[in-house]
Amino acid sequence: MVERIQKIVNNVGLPRIIIGLFLLFLLASAPFVGVRIDTSLNDIILRLAMNGILVLSLVPMVKSGCGLNFGLQLGVISGLLGAVISLELNTTGFGGFFLAIGLAIIFATVFGFLYGILLNRVKGEEMVVATYVGFSSVAFMCIWWLILPFKSQDMIWAYGGAGLRTTISVENYWYDALNNFLSFKIGSHITIPTGGLLFFALLCFLVWVFFRTKIGSAMIAVGSNPEFARSCGVNVNRMRLVSVILSTIIAAIGIIMYQQSFGFIQLYMAPLYMAFPAVAALLLGGASVNKVSLKNVIIGVFLFQGILTMTPSIINNLIKSDMSEAIRIIISNGLIVYALTRSSGVRQS
């Protein structure tokens, strides 16, 4: 019996069990503090569609051995550029949404290329360097958000007549463009954002397909043992570069998906800490610095977003003070620490 439990714990992973139980506990206690379970579930599903792609974007780089993409902000910035340009061009609905994605992919390819070249020069230190690339690129863009010659009245500061606002609403453009697609209601409080979920599923499928191809297989081999890959005639640096570009592109799509659901484009310092929740969710899903699967992505987003949704309402009601932010930070950063220590051999056999 004890052995069987131990085996289950080993298979599922201790952090996931603890967080899973904690989530169950929150859901179970919801009715007692006057929080509706159905609205909570609705929130969790919505956030799954909203954040899933950002977490998915980490996968290619982990697979190729570049580690967790703490420079996710670079992709986010590409997405932001795509989004604001699509608004400037006054496109709405599906058209606007996909135009934003198309533009974002172009920016992401360029940024990802440069970022990939940089990461190829700092092998072994990717994650540290990536963190600072992410941080500094956000700060750098703060200048450009002010300078870029945008004209749309919906986006620039009303008083100065120049420079983009910190928060831009997409309500009149492509808010929920995808989420409303084929969406349906269950009961009175649950709305399934079918389009968003389908889009997330589609991207997951494409990533899965990619890693079943020749080039994807080469990428996995590079991540698994670069020396082996090299001796098999694989260009290690090129594979790593492709993985970084891919990660950046998916992140760019991810942030547009996020804005579409959230209703706002957040500029300036808002992307600064974008990488940490995504990384935490992936690790919570059971991934490590060098091993990841799509299962990890989906489970991770679900658990992480579940906690994020439930803690403010439940805990705040329970202890009558605002602890949600603290708990969120403890969970996400704690998980990152846990995963990093494990990978660097602290518990290695």
Place this chain on the structure above:
Amino acid sequence: MKPDNYILKLENISKDFYGNKVLHNVNLTIKPGEIVGLVGENGAGKSTLMNILFGLTVIHETGGYEGKIIFDGEEVNFATPFDAIEAGIGMVHQEFVLIPGFTAMENILLNREPTRYNVVAEVFGDRLMLLDRKEMRRRAVEAIQALEVDLDEEMVVTEMPVGHRQFTEIAREIDRKSTKLLILDEPTAVLTESEADVVMKAIRKLADKGMAVIFISHRLQEIMDTCDKIVVLRDGVIQEEMAPGETNPRKIAQVMVGRELARKISEDTKMREFKDTILEVNTLWVDMPGEQVNGISFKVKRGEIFGVGGLTGQGKLGIANGIMGLYPAEGTVIFNGQRIPLNSPDKVLRVGMAFVSEDRRGVGLLLDQSLNWNIAFTAMQIKENFIKSILGGLIKWRDDKAISKVSREYIQQLQIKCIDENQLACELSGGNQQKICMAKAFALKPDLMFVSEPTRGIDVGAKSLVLDTLRRYNEEYGTTIVITSSELEELRSISDRIAIINEGQIADILPPTAEAVEFGLLMLGNTSETKKVVQNG
């Protein structure tokens, strides 16, 4: 005077690593002022013997040793090198153990610096005393002068030529006033001949002052010139002790490689005839750390098994690694009449060469992937086997079913012991991992295969299986094989011709039927006595 006037006496020293006996009843005595030369092939037990003497912890972690060590009249059993140093044994390792950014003086006196008093030391203890640099210099110069070499005590290690680094190492041992026995593990391996001469002279001077020296080297001439006694070790047993005056390099080499086995092999090997050349290598230089190749030229015939032997560090491993593009190389390689670009693993694999690396775990395998992947990956990437083209080649889909099928074939064919083809490579034993590496190369259906150290680290049974497999492939498919190995007997049992590499050059190419002593002499860089037997390349 000490009893019997011996500084060191080893009595019946035996040592095994997990049941594998590496030393067997070794007896050795050394007098003060005597230089004992220790020779033997790689794996003969020289290093193990010295590690026991110097108290390396690895000895105790693997169950200690049997027998008695009597040093300076007392029985000793050093648990750590510090105890050995304390008792008066100094060791100069093959690799330099120096701090690169420090001067010669600082390195010589490291952790034994003379100190001066200051107030802070009163509070925080002796470790905060000031260094007495004047006294340091005096002692460093004294140690250097004892060596009678020209070494600037203020020179930083990184700026020194290798010879001076070696002097620094030796000077450090001399400065320890208590050093009575100095162990030198191949001190001249990295030196040029003139530098080596100076080191040898310095060692002689030390011995004349009463220090006993154990000197390990592969350069026979040095040993002959310097030592008072030569001890030959083979397979963990002292074969012979001799005085340099009553022996010659030929005799030493003979004792070192052994002759009984040799006769047996020469009887059942028949010479095969080969016509056209498949691979021609001209002035190949390979920059592989520790295995440098210095402008080597040779030809390999289609269908033969070409052996490459030589002692560790002489460059035999560099050849295959260089041609396969894993280390920077220069020169011309002509394969099937076509010049092959160097430094490009991809191109070399495409023209029909394959490589089984000596570094199984580092280069040869994807340890955390399935056997499927390990066996099929190279063929998939290079030959696009197991790839289904979808949408007119836009998507190159990996055909896992075909991969499984071919993996199962090889697993059966090579008798690889595993659960199934989905098992992870890291879970297999060394011998089976080696077979996976070979399956990987076979899956490419190469015309020529480089196989480096195919039997390193695997047990005897697996060894013969691996060699049989290679021979069978050679016979059935006509695959040309270039096999590199440290084990001469292995090469002689499988090869049609054997090239011996010395100092990055081919010393000579011999048939496997040549006498063992010929190989031994070539390995030791002693080509003067050998006749050019075959050079049909």
